[in-house]
Amino acid sequence: MRVPLFDMTRQYETLKEELLGAVDAVFSSGRVIMGENVKAFEREMADYLGVKHAIGVANGSDALYIAVRSLGIKSGDFVITTAFTFFATASCITRNGATPIFVDIDERTFNIDLDQVESVLENHPSRERIKAVIPVHLFGRTVDLERLKRIRDKYGVRIVEDCAQSVGSTWRFSDGTVKKSGSVGNISTLSFFPTKNLGAHGDAGMILTNDDDLAEFCRIFRVHGARVKYFHEIEGINSRLDEVQAAILRVKLRRLDEYHRRRIELARLYNELFERHGLTDRIVCPPVGKDFECVFHQYVIRVKNGHRDRLKSYLESHGVETAIYYPLGLHRQRCFSHLPAVKLEKTDRACAEVLALPMFPELREEEVEYVVECIRDYFEGECAC
Template sequence: MIPLFDLTRQYMRIRGEILNAIDRVISSGRVILGENVKKLEEKVASFVGVKHGIGVASGSDALLIALRAMGVEKGDVVVTTPYTFFATASAPYRLGARVIFVDVEESTFNMDPNQLEHVLKKEKVKAVIPVHLFGRTMDLEALSFLKEKYGVMILEDCAQSFGSEWKFKNGEIKKSGSVGDAAIFSFFPTKNLGTYGDGGMIVTNSEKIAEECRMLRVHGARKKYFHEKVGYNSRLDEIHAAVLSVKFRYLEKWTEERLRAAKTYQRLFEEKGLPVIYPRVEEKGFKYHVFHQYVVLFENEETRDRMREGLSEREIQTAVYYPLPLHLQKCFKGLGYREGDFPVAESLSKRSLALPIFPELRDEEIEEVVSTMELFV
């Protein structure tokens, strides 16, 4: 079998380090909000290029807490994309915000900046949540421009883009998560930097937002048992922070291995001339894509489904991200959207397929995936 993602191969590479790190945490007796969390927060913030990191229990909690810390309240307008994981839209919805969707670009899967500006011209928007989907960075320069022009707050959803970058016209290279008022990361096990359970982090340059997030993650209390607001029990555990610190040392190496896998797919698709649209790896001098997922497009839903079924029969795992855009989800019916409102997102949901990719994926396995695909085009 060729898995979509295999956590066990990675574990065998670093098993000793992981077990030692966990043992040190438990032996210390400090398992909640200790030195491991603090050091990881500092490492991640420095890596992204911002001042503050706040570890929380999940990427979903990170979105919710960050939005509250940014002042999003009931009735505020929050703009995001309909082509993303559910939590991106559920967080503002849970706060009572009015969620407005903006369609995505087929070439990037990310929010269309031109359509975003169209909404910003018409609506009084409190915050925008752009998503760097599948590991590909949204145009950070365009995002920065719109932020300044319209005075809108930006919460970058970097759940899938840890380490991705964008090069500005002046030559400056910035990482995803560094241009918004705040940004969030997920440490779900399958992420490029993932733990063995749930975990997340908020990063920001704002002292005010950082302090608010730290308060909200411990039941709204700056001082224990004295609660200023009704917050959450949402802390990144010491064990998870210790695991992530071990993995953090290997992140650049693993990113290069993901890029190697993506290049192998590209070479084979080019050699075989398969009728599939695939994400290209271009030598731009910066990591605009870190390939959290390797997602390809087919001509239509029938072709996609036939391909997925054929690969499954030969024990090659795939996944569809995402089979139903958010504006068509039953729970968001009250937002008033209907089929046809966001044609690109709807088309991508019917034509996309994620193929196996992870650092330890071998070239011969990629060759088997592509050779098998030849049978069903």
């Protein structure tokens, strides 16, 4: 059996007619840049996520770059973030001339450790120059939004939520209200990279905010800084959300909650099978909760005792595709070697132990069973040696 990590063609088969109809309507309209679909998709996303403004841009990296720019963050400023994330979470800081301060993760969730964030906000020698915190809801698991809100209010620091992997994930507050990731930060960002839970058939991204002024800045910045064409108020860039991608994403948005439910079901199945095969002393499974607290953009296990790379090769030779998100923390990347060295033991350990297993809504139950059986066989072989 061959089990892909992600297979976009299976979803395409189920949506083919509708997607081609949507694309055809765009082509037939002759309006392929900033048309009705971009406008409608922005409105639909704002409603879905419970935010006032949604601004479509070319990709998630631009969304972060523009979001940080909109806060006026510049050279001499600091921004706290996690080193266990995709590169764009930190490059949006440095591309704006500011300096990232990397803190460690919570080992259970892989998300930024908010105790450490608070400790840096209180004790850093240049704490008055720390202008923002960028938490990432990694693998689809929501960072504690209630605490983020408290940190924002207590320290007056801006929060930029990187929701590239968490579109539609939720957090239940202690008073019972449920909010979606992206709705608490001063400004938040999404990626619609094809592998994401809401994936385009190409690149696309979005900025979210409840702040009218930030929204206005981003709307202008994405079109060369011109509110009125050819009259440039600020030095912006070209980062528009493509009309065809917006039309495609509108079709998929209608199914997003159903896709999330399926991902959670599959995560639960993985966990049950690992338990049933007695593998939970060999690997650590991600917790599966209620609601959409984690929308399982990725299903990531920890493989203990140095077995990760050998297990990955074994799975590959048995037709199971896996991936390592992420093999090297951002604090150890060569391009950031000029930054002061930091010790992030939990991040380093995660880089050595994580393994992402196949996860997408169209994944079949027998494929999950096969993956778990291969992992069981690997460890049985190891024990026999």
